[in-house]
Amino acid sequence: SSELTQDPAVSVALGQTVRITCQGDSLRSYYASWYQQKPGQAPVLVIYGKNNRPSGIPDRFSGSSSGNTASLTITGAQAEDEADYYCNSRDSSGNWVFGGGTKLTVL
């Protein structure tokens, strides 16, 4: 299967830790990358590879992977982290695929 499955919505209290997950068969052989998208803006890469952050991404963002599940963890969530988050990977045919997205609410 080339699908990536994400929970549609997750909430976290300000300053607490939240984990956003992404499941799919392709994740057994390919690391996921993660994107943050705020309303009206283009997506921004926040995590790629085993656990790499592009320049400028706060270190409260981290990534991990186990079996067919990839996770994005925000440790000490801030109000500005409220956004939609998407995972992405490549399937066995080499095609790219996105998860359906998770809307993160910071309470």
Add this chain to the structure above:
Amino acid sequence: QVQLQESGPGLVKPSETLSLTCAVSGYSISSGYYWGWIRQPPGKGLEWIGSIYHSGSTYYNPSLKSRVTISVDTSKNQFSLKLSSVTAADTAVYYCARLDSSSWETSLDYWGQGTLVTVSS
């Protein structure tokens, strides 16, 4: 700094062909990487449309493959999308992006700002 900028008509009639171009600055397309298109219907998630390697090899979303053509023009440092036989379901914000990929990881590290294309008569 790598920058990507989409351009093209914002309104396309049903059954016609949607054509967009992505101009790249700050990096030469012929030097490497994949270059691709992603779209997002209003209020919905991201959908990968297709990618092209700097050498010209392509990957297309199987659900769109019969209607999509992506090409690259290294002389102008730009790449293009053509989507034929459009319907209202193709109304979306269309993004272009640079895609990095190895045998075990991939990432879309630079994105254009996106352009809204509406399919309507």
